Amino acid sequence: MSILGRLRKLYAIEKRVETLPPEENTRQRQQLAQPVLDDLKAWLEKNSARVPKNSLTYKAMQYTLNQWELLTGYLADGRLHISNALAENAIRPFAVGRRNWLFAYLHHVLQHIGGANTVEDIEALLPWNANLKGKQEG
Template sequence: STGPKLVLFNYQDSRSSIHPTDFLAGFAGYLQVDGYAGYEKTHATLVGCWAHARRKFVEAQKAQGKGKTGKADVALNHIQKLYALESKLKTVPPDKKYDARQTLAKPLLEQFKSWLDKSSESVTKEGLLGAAITYSLNQWSKLMRYLDDGRLNIDNNRAERAIKPFVIGRKAWLFANTKSGAQASAALYSLVETAKINGLEPYDYLCRLLTELPKANTHEQLQQLLPY
């Protein structure tokens, strides 16, 4: 995208699908997500996250036991090839990245899909490996979608990294005492994380914001205080 880079936290009091539907009303672009069913009711074009798919195979690999190898290792090897390719394409322009993915990533994905289909017939769905295979198959059309546009990422780890400070903080303060407090927290984290991804030092930015905000009387002046 050519628009500003920003991180936006939005507080809601439940995981009901009505919240992403309302929040994303009118949006019909790409939305990179995990397997949460609530996103299905939006008008966005959903893009799967390979980090989430990979994580489930990592869990299955750990369950194999120390020093043991199995089907989870095979799956992770398939996924690693996709990431190795993405590493090589990191600085490639979107149009050329699209071409390279069609030529190089698509055959790898087709091989993995064939393996998933075959493995699903012999692996119980109740175990961690079966759950990982089922997740990937259920999400397959979305997991393939990053091939459609060179601007898309293979995963949404950028969002995962942005939310990590909030998750760490939550372990200390556990919860917000009021709804307004939760909304204020979301606004503050939005400003701080947006400042960070735009190369600003959060403390310096907040000092400038708190100094200049009382002087801002117009929409244009407020716009100039945004962290991008």
């Protein structure tokens, strides 16, 4: 079975146990997913030696093996998810917005720095003091 086949199997198990109470979810995961994960780990250990050591594939395989405890930690608690996709989706607006906010701030500073004649004027442009609402236009 391929790596993708093993991962699909793990996600199929998750689909099957997702509505169970946490205690039962944990029990089912340990019974059903643990053997798949053990097989996956054995495959990684066996096949990483067959891949060139300077390749990205080798690095990914070694990273997975080095992070194995964290990767399989979800088995111990039925409240945890197999994937961090929910967390990533929750923070995505901030990660994407960070760049936009930085440029909005720089635009604001460049617009107003020429009129700053005192230390107080300069301090008003610091990120924690700058009020960008309504000042981005013009």
